[in-house]
Structure formats: structure tokens, C-alpha cells
Amino acid sequence: MSNLPKRYSKIAITLHWLIATMVIIALFIGGRMLAGINNSDPEKVTALLGHMIWGLVVGALMLARIVVRFTVKRPAPVSTGNTILNHIGGLVHTLLYLFVIAMVASGIGISILAGLPEIVFQGIGELPTNFNDLPPRAAHGLIAKILMGLILLHIAAALFHQFKLKDRLLSRMGIGKAID
Template sequence: MTRYHPTLVALHWILAIMIIVALVMGGQVLAALPNDSPDKMFSLRAHMSIGLIIGILMVARLVTRVKTQHPPKADTGNALLNMGGQVAHWALYAFVLLMVASGIGISVTAGLPGIVFGGSGAPLPETFNDLAPRAAHGIISKLLALTILAHIAGWLYHQFVLKDGLISRMWFGNRT
């Protein structure tokens, strides 16, 4: 078997785009908007919705990963790099799920579901910075971004140094 299951491939690329959008939106857009800005509510609603969808799709991806056959583990010829690749892949799952959990923690702690989705008319809190889940969300976002960069670096290494065509495993086509 040379390729991953098509569902896993589709979820990989959909999630890659969604996660990068959510990281940029959270770190650049939401962080720059004061909580009393009219644009904050729209941006928060989008960020929270995307985050929940990411969580659901990530669980679906994890279940698909566990239940389907997949190609043998990538081999760089270096045991340490091989182990690093495996750790990075599982760290991606862990960090994404922790981001979703900490985001839900912020939402619940700050009463955001009623404010953002329920139309309660209540204003947003002055700041989220004093909430423990917010601190965790910020730290995890940086760890996730670094892990994504390591993942991309691994692809670049396989593509341009090893020239083993590893990326074809995570694309559509015949799985044999």
C-alpha cells in the first residue's frame, strides 16, 4: 500500500487549511481587535465555529487513521529523525485537540456561547487575558505552529533531500 485512505487524505488537506486559517485569525485578527469593536463579534463567531468544526473533523481523522490501513512508516535512514517524525505527527493531533479544548474552556469561562451565538445582548468581557484557558490557548497555539513548521520541514527534507516522493502518500490515487 502506497497511499493513505482517501478520507484521511481529504481530512488532512481540509484540516491543514482550516487550522492555518484559525491560527492566523486568532493570532492576528482577534488579538488585534479590542473586545468592544463591532468587528470582534463577527470574527469571534467565525473563529469559534471554525474551531468546533476543526475539533469534530480532527476526531473523525483520528478514528479514520486508527481504523484504516496505511503505508509503512516513512524511513529517513536515521532512527532519531524517524522517531521525531512520529512524535510530530501525534503531537499535531494532541495540540489541535488541546487547542479546541482550551478554546471551549475560554468560551465557557467567559460566557461566550450566549453572547456570541445566543444574542443575549451582553457585551464581551473587557479582556480574556485573565482566564486560565486563554493562557493555555496562547501557549498551545505557539507549540502547534512550531509543530506545523516541523511537519513542513520534514516534507521539504523528504521532497528535496531524500527525493523519495513521500508527499504522494498523502494525495489521491490508487492505494496499491
């Protein structure tokens, strides 16, 4: 008999849903609004301020999540009944961690190269015409697209478990009654 819990710890569940919500909002607002505002627009600095603080909070929560991941007991991995799908599931989880961290790291990269901490937080200096010449800017845009794909895969897999395999997977993440 395994003495592993049937669901994730309260702290892991809270961090999971908080980070998921914050990342989806940052992807949506970053791509749909922030990137569309011209750097000469006076509103851009405020938009960047909000996005950067939001992104840094995601980074801090993600670090907490990693600590919890390795220190608090969690349920045994679920099986789909197919070894290859099980491996893909594990891989997607690892990539989700890596790409959220890469998103934050590349954002910090743009910020440092463009001198944004001074401009945005202290009001010293002016924004460059755009960020297009900065390598981390291209990475930030590409990682955002890959991250969206990973999130869609992750949601599709969770729904497959919940509704096709009917194994009440979501209860492990705090939604619905736990499996007996």
C-alpha cells in the first residue's frame, strides 16, 4: 500500500491555480495589448510597469512552486493506460515549468538590455523606439507561443482524463471529490 496522498497539498493546489491564471492573463495581455502599444505612446511605461511587476510575481510564485514540488508529498503519477502517453504527460509538465521560467528570464533579459528598471521604476531616461533588436525580445515572443501550445495540451490531457477515462483526475488538483 502506498502512503502517498490522494490529492496535492493545499499549498501546491493554490500555487497551481494562481500561477495558471496569472500566466494566462499575462500571455493574453502581453500579446494582445502591451506589444501593440507603440513605445512613443505615453501609456507604454505604465503598461510595462504593470506587466513587469506581474511577470516578476509569477517568477517568485514559480520558485515557491518548485520548492513545494520537491519538499511536499504529492500523489503518485496517474496512468492513461498507454506508456507513450504517460511519458508525454510527464514531459509536458516539465516543459511547462521550464517555459514559464524561460518566459520570466527572457522578460528580465529584455528589461536589463533596454534599461527598463531605471526608465519604468524610477522615471529616468526614455524607452528605445522598440525592443526588436534585442535577442531576448524575440525569445520572449517565441516562448509565449510555445507556452500557449503547452497549456492547451495540458488542458486537453486533463479533460481527457476527467471525461474520457473518468478517473476524476481534477480532484487531485482540488476540483471535486477525491477518488476513494
